Amino acid sequence: MKQNASLIETYNDYFDIEVADTPDLLREVFALRYQVYCVENPFENAADFPDQLEKDVFDDRSVHGLVRYRPTGWVVATVRLVLPDNDDPGTAFPIEQNCAASFALSGLNTRLLPRRSLAEISRFAVSKELKRRAGEADTLAGVGPDPEAYVKPLNNGKRLIPHVTLGLFAAIVRMSAAHDISHWYAVMEPSLLRLLTRFGIEFTPIGEPVDYHGLRQPCFGAVEQVLEGMWKKRQDVWALITGDGADWPPPARYTSASR
Template identity: 40%
Template structure:
């Protein structure tokens, strides 16, 4: 079994280039959400990166980065157009959108997981010269799901602990339904705050109350509230 470590990555850390390269791999090459022509150096970046806290999942024994996510801080000075990406790209329901203080709000975005750990060795099996038994394919798919779940959960732990440290109370996110359903099974509840839009694929805007979700997760999946493996409080 592969072990993973999770850390916050500062903007001046050389590993940021590896994070951007992973995002390019997922968002430009594999999924086509972004045009490679807009990122000629093979690094997917945008104007919100400097207003964000970035996190990574690494293979423990090699340091290879295989997952990343960020939170964009709503109160960051110089935020483009004074809005979070969700506020710019989605039409939010005035009755459901966040109405609190800006320093209590952030948007979760740019979740990216390496293809190797989304699909594990199943891709190699499909193109192998020898026949692969169905039981092997099932086992490989199950292994892929386990790795993907571990990485998503670890990145969530990073976001949660960073948010508590920053005094945040709510998160925005624009997600596909599948990810929202996965998180709901773990006890992370999101409220739909607008209609589906074309934004890196067909996605829906959501809002989550961090304290309420901590209570739900504490009952259904308390592991989500633990500190992720390798976590360091950089600000201490």
């Protein structure tokens, strides 16, 4: 697919996806989180992190992904996946602690979810180095109020926010496959959710938005359903996010007809 090749090749010109599985890589993750969550957007108190590494209690049960900008070697974006507590599957996720009212409004019974394969997408952060458009600087993900401004043409190397966003989602998929995750929680900026929807990445809202690190929408999704929706709507995006099926295979019922 020509469009598919263009998207992947353009992404690879600018970015690398890495799983932060060493102390040095984790230090880069926590340093960027400090910059984004404590300095650029002071949602967390910088004085609580004298080492300038932003961490919390959920990092002990998390895996972390990062996106590195090839031209400089800098880490420009990071995301974590809060994993289930397999010793006590009832242990709360951050979303369950911070968005209780939204769960109550939605009627979603968290005990019915597959808690041993449930994870939360969390600490989505993009460096100010990539936030150059109006409305981006005050966001964590760097997505301004108009998602349409990021979608076409996606293969323009100067429009880096959509590429780094897709890179973070590719890291999420890679980490989810490695840890047998079947369902995702997330609490995202509404503008980020709108952008993901434009790329065929759709989550189900949980209740109403909440004021948590700014206005955020709690949501969830079954991994297979999210990726199947992406496959049907944007196979070029699906190929980038799944490593063209290497990190997560295509939906079996569509494979023979579509490829």
